Amino acid sequence: MEMEEERTEKRTISLIEKLEAQHSLTLAEYEALVGYMVERPVPDSAERFLECKASTGRRTDRAAALLAEKAVAARQQVYGKDVYIRGLIEISNICKNDCYYCGIRRSNRSCERYRLSEQEILECCATGYALGFRTFVLQGGEDAHFSDEVVCRLIGQIKKNHPDCAVTLSLGERSRESYQRMYDAGADRYLLRHETADKAHYEKLHPPQMSFDNRMRCLRDLKEIGYQVGCGFMVGSPYQTVQTISEDLKFIEEFRPDMCGIGPFVPHQATPFAKESAGTVELTCYLLSIIRLIHPNVLLPSTTALGTIDPQGREKGILSGANVVMPNLSPVSVRKKYELYDNKICTGEESAQCRHCLEQRMESIGYHVVTARGDVKEWRDS
Numbered sequence: 001m002e003m004e005e006e007r008t009e010k011r012t013i014s015l016i017e018k019l020e021a022q023h024s025l026t027l028a029e030y031e032a033l034v035g036y037m038v039e040r041p042v043p044d045s046a047e048r049f050l051e052c053k054a055s056t057g058r059r060t061d062r063a064a065a066l067l068a069e070k071a072v073a074a075r076q077q078v079y080g081k082d083v084y085i086r087g088l089i090e091i092s093n094i095c096k097n098d099c100y101y102c103g104i105r106r107s108n109r110s111c112e113r114y115r116l117s118e119q120e121i122l123e124c125c126a127t128g129y130a131l132g133f134r135t136f137v138l139q140g141g142e143d144a145h146f147s148d149e150v151v152c153r154l155i156g157q158i159k160k161n162h163p164d165c166a167v168t169l170s171l172g173e174r175s176r177e178s179y180q181r182m183y184d185a186g187a188d189r190y191l192l193r194h195e196t197a198d199k200a201h202y203e204k205l206h207p208p209q210m211s212f213d214n215r216m217r218c219l220r221d222l223k224e225i226g227y228q229v230g231c232g233f234m235v236g237s238p239y240q241t242v243q244t245i246s247e248d249l250k251f252i253e254e255f256r257p258d259m260c261g262i263g264p265f266v267p268h269q270a271t272p273f274a275k276e277s278a279g280t281v282e283l284t285c286y287l288l289s290i291i292r293l294i295h296p297n298v299l300l301p302s303t304t305a306l307g308t309i310d311p312q313g314r315e316k317g318i319l320s321g322a323n324v325v326m327p328n329l330s331p332v333s334v335r336k337k338y339e340l341y342d343n344k345i346c347t348g349e350e351s352a353q354c355r356h357c358l359e360q361r362m363e364s365i366g367y368h369v370v371t372a373r374g375d376v377k378e379w380r381d382s
Ligand code: 5AD
Pocket: 101, 102, 103, 192, 193, 195, 233, 234, 263, 264, 265, 266, 267, 268, 305, 340, 341
């Protein structure tokens, strides 16, 4: 038994070395690497939908530590100790979708709905600019009020007020024409998590009205149009398996996103997944490191969800290879209402508080928040 564990550890370490050198693994190799952390015997086919709520046993520590070390070194080479900040403005929690995991899903009657006015959004940007933000992320549910006309006008105003800033949109699935118009109006980046690269898994997380193929179409369109594009998924979402995570990693490898949002799934009490368990810090950090080694230059946030399940979560994410944090810039009056999951942090703080809190947190681990647009950097193997 002892011998077998040692062999598994050796094999994992050689996979980590291969990933570091080649930035690519086969699907089966990703499975072995992820399976090592999830620490379950290889499931038989009937039991594929094992939960990925990994606990770090002692056995995984050495390989996990080595992986994090290599991820941090790769990030260091491209971005040094800089951490980019993005000002997140939650412009509306009105959403036509009904994703089973999400607290602002249409069917949640207990969610108090709001929509920020253009004036309020511009004020958030002005506050953010004074605090040193040079990227504004406009995120919201799929709210029909935010038509192309409204969004394009907003982008124009933000760019006029702050020409040195990047505008990132995170407004869900839209038509190619709509993405094109918003790009032409000046939007720089777009975040649209793919949620899972496995179609059958996607259908377990979403109602039949939503389509895996359309989501993938959106991501391809965004890339072709010229946006810096972010995809991503939740760690520990219901029905996620070692297999689906490996497909996520392969997808991320091949799609070559500029940004990648990875955070733990956290249940929300008013959703069908209320009784599911949350993802873990350990597995989230392990996957952040793997993604850093796949794409050394990717912009990788240490998410608010990670900070929600662990008071040191965002620091741990950075120490695993992440290089972005996204403090909240929304008006305090609406923060509690944009509750995608239970117990979300930073819902009572002022923007300035979050900004300084994160700065201190980064300094405490030897990293520095920088005031820069923080575009993706070119990178080549040395
Ligand atoms: N837990 C964690 N992340 C969630 N998201 C939505 N609901 C949850 C949840 N319960 C994530 C989704 C979405 C992003 C905006 O927030 O991945 O793409």
